[in-house]
Amino acid sequence: MKCACGKNEATIHEIVVVNGIVQEKHLCPECAESEGISPDPHANIASLLAKHAQPSPAGPSLSGPVAPRRPPSVRSVRCSACGTTFSQFKNEGLLGCADCYKAFEFPLGPLLERAHDGATHHVGKIPRRALAASRGGDLPIEALLGSLEERAERLATLRKQIAEAVAAEHYERAARLRDELRALGSAPSSPGADLPEDRPEA
Amino acid sequence: MNEKPRQPAEPDPNQPGQTALELINTGAEWLRGTGRACDVVVSSRVRLARNLAGFPFMPRASRVDRQQIVDLCHHKLVEAELADRLLWIDLREVSRLDRNLLVERHLISQAHARGKIGNHSVTGGRTGEDEPRAVAVGLPGERLSIMVNEEDHLRIQVVKSGFALAEALTEIDTIDDRIEARADYAFHPRFGYLTACPTNVGTGIRFGVMLHLPALKLTGDIEKVTRAANDMSLAVRGFYGEGSEPLGDFFQISNQTTLGKSERVLLHDLEHEIIPKVIEYERVSRRQLIERRGEAIADQVHRAMGVLTHARLLATDEATRLLSQLRLGVAMGLIEKVDQQVVHNLMLLVQPAHLQRASGRNMTQAERRVARAKLVRNRLTEAMTRRA
Numbered sequence: 001m002k003c004a005c006g007k008n009e010a011t012i013h014e015i016v017v018v019n020g021i022v023q024e025k026h027l028c029p030e031c032a033e034s035e036g037i038s039p040d041p042h043a044n045i046a047s048l049l050a051k052h053a054q055p056s057p058a059g060p061s062l063s064g065p066v067a068p069r070r071p072p073s074v075r076s077v078r079c080s081a082c083g084t085t086f087s088q089f090k091n092e093g094l095l096g097c098a099d100c101y102k103a104f105e106f107p108l109g110p111l112l113e114r115a116h117d118g119a120t121h122h123v124g125k126i127p128r129r130a131l132a133a134s135r136g137g138d139l140p141i142e143a144l145l146g147s148l149e150e151r152a153e154r155l156a157t158l159r160k161q162i163a164e165a166v167a168a169e170h171y172e173r174a175a176r177l178r179d180e181l182r183a184l185g186s187a188p189s190s191p192g193a194d195l196p197e198d199r200p201e202a
Numbered sequence: 203m204n205e206k207p208r209q210p211a212e213p214d215p216n217q218p219g220q221t222a223l224e225l226i227n228t229g230a231e232w233l234r235g236t237g238r239a240c241d242v243v244v245s246s247r248v249r250l251a252r253n254l255a256g257f258p259f260m261p262r263a264s265r266v267d268r269q270q271i272v273d274l275c276h277h278k279l280v281e282a283e284l285a286d287r288l289l290w291i292d293l294r295e296v297s298r299l300d301r302n303l304l305v306e307r308h309l310i311s312q313a314h315a316r317g318k319i320g321n322h323s324v325t326g327g328r329t330g331e332d333e334p335r336a337v338a339v340g341l342p343g344e345r346l347s348i349m350v351n352e353e354d355h356l357r358i359q360v361v362k363s364g365f366a367l368a369e370a371l372t373e374i375d376t377i378d379d380r381i382e383a384r385a386d387y388a389f390h391p392r393f394g395y396l397t398a399c400p401t402n403v404g405t406g407i408r409f410g411v412m413l414h415l416p417a418l419k420l421t422g423d424i425e426k427v428t429r430a431a432n433d434m435s436l437a438v439r440g441f442y443g444e445g446s447e448p449l450g451d452f453f454q455i456s457n458q459t460t461l462g463k464s465e466r467v468l469l470h471d472l473e474h475e476i477i478p479k480v481i482e483y484e485r486v487s488r489r490q491l492i493e494r495r496g497e498a499i500a501d502q503v504h505r506a507m508g509v510l511t512h513a514r515l516l517a518t519d520e521a522t523r524l525l526s527q528l529r530l531g532v533a534m535g536l537i538e539k540v541d542q543q544v545v546h547n548l549m550l551l552v553q554p555a556h557l558q559r560a561s562g563r564n565m566t567q568a569e570r571r572v573a574r575a576k577l578v579r580n581r582l583t584e585a586m587t588r589r590a
Binding site: 092 | 253255257258259260261262319320322323353375378379382383386387388389390391392393394395396398399400401403404405407435459460461462463464465466467470471474475
């Protein structure tokens with residue numbers, strides 16, 4: 001993938017989610033630096049999170065207090081399907097139904113990242129029945145694997161993990177991650193879908 | 203699940219009252235004390251958290267929802283032919299003693315026995331012993347158990363003897379596919395399998411290895427293992443899982459994160475990177491103990507054997523501690539007349555519910571101590587006579 005400047009290869013991928021809208025930047029090191037983005041792949045993930053998501057400093061607990069800088073309205077967000085409020089979830093630690101994940105997608109993001117070592121997207125098994133149904137034609141595969149943007153984000157995460165595994169000389173792990181990346185990149189897509197190029201970087 | 207819930211075609215032939223005795227008599231496969239690295243690894247387990255599409259999660263599920271989930275699962279799980287025989291236990295129909303027995307056998311959680319939603323306190327959420335909930339147990343061998351209506355609609359678990367995470371994953375994957383062919387799971391493209399608690403979302407998978415680490419406990423190096431494990435987002439827990447204290451030097455190591463890492467990657471991390479190191483660490487410590495303090499260790503093991511075969515009163519904690527020392531003696535070849543299966547079976551039989559079930563009556567604590575000592579004495583003497 002080329003950098004926005006069109007000259008160099010993009011090696012730094014920044015994804016910012018603001019109010020549920022995903023903004024992606026794919027930059028070469030020079031452009032990244034001029035935009036104030038650290039090119040260091042080993043930069044502390046917590047400090048990156050602090051910059052973007054402003055999580056509370058209370059560690060991995062999901063029931064800690066809400067970060068003071070979060071807008072107070074988040075607590076009163078309510079799931080229209082089951083009536084659970086975000087505040088109720090914070091107190092109990094449990095969601096009320098599958099739709100809560102959609103209703104609370106924005107405030108849940110940083111909490112999930114803290115609980116899951118910075119991960120934001122599912123990687124792994126997908127229900128076969130749903131997959132088969134999507135191949136039948138009714139449901140596009142993107143409905144299961146996420147939008148193209150989401151897949152691109154997942155691919156970027158996997159590439160980053162591969163780079164880290166190689167740097168730490170965990171070659172078997174890197175190989176497994178690469179298999180996963182290939183599986184994700186070669187998953188069947190609906191006609192005309194433009195998949196991000198699956199190009200190993202490590 | 204588009205079909206209307208219906209009862210299974212045939213009434214369940216299992217009388218709830220006989221269930222417990224049947225379990226004790228047929229035995230669980232993971233107690234065998236065989237398999238890879240069985241000198242250190244007691245058992246390997248994998249569990250999946252799954253919820254059915256179209257139903258609220260447990261905190262918001264009404265009694266009617268819960269009953270429908272139980273009925274649906276009963277029908278679908280029996281239909282899926284998940285084991286040679288699937289024992290269906292409606293937990294409202296069995297006594298508190300038998301529910302405790304299922305906890306002691308690791309087939310259900312403490313919370314499930316009491317009708318609570320996991321370890322959470324949910325305001326306004328329904329809890330109590332009367333709430334519709336069940337467990338399905340795969341026989342023979344109890345390798346499979348599926349809790350229905352615990353923290354999630356389904357908690358599927360496969361346990362194997364020794365260090366066998368890969369085999370357990372293969373088995374549970376097939377079981378999951380078979381259930382999924384009959385029921386729609388709640389799934390989201392970004393978040394994966396949806397769970398009531400976001401700490402389980404994604405793969406919904408938890409690998410757990412139960413390790414016997416007496417040497418690391420003795421040398422104090424267990425602290426290093428715990429710290430290293432925590433650094434790698436792994437949890438170190440006691441014999442009865444979350445919230446339990448280590449009992450008799452048994453520790454469970456399990457993954458804590460479920461999002462962003464596939465089942466295979468998690469498996470690889472545990473099976474090839476982490477657990478083998480802990481096993482080797484324990485083995486090295488055991489060898490060093492023998493070299494440096496051989497007589498003291500042999501003395502401790504044989505004293506444990508002496509007390510277990512001669513005591514007239516035994517409390518649960520003391521019995522567990524001594525059995526742990528006996529297990530070390532068996533693993534190190536210091537005790538030859540008893541095998542690990544005998545020790546593992548005793549670890550369960552000395553627990554209060556098992557003891558009362560095996561004796562056929564409810565007992566006071568004082569009575570249990572007498573009965574426990576007698577049971578251990580008899581079983582060990584019997585085992586040694588058989589070997590002689």
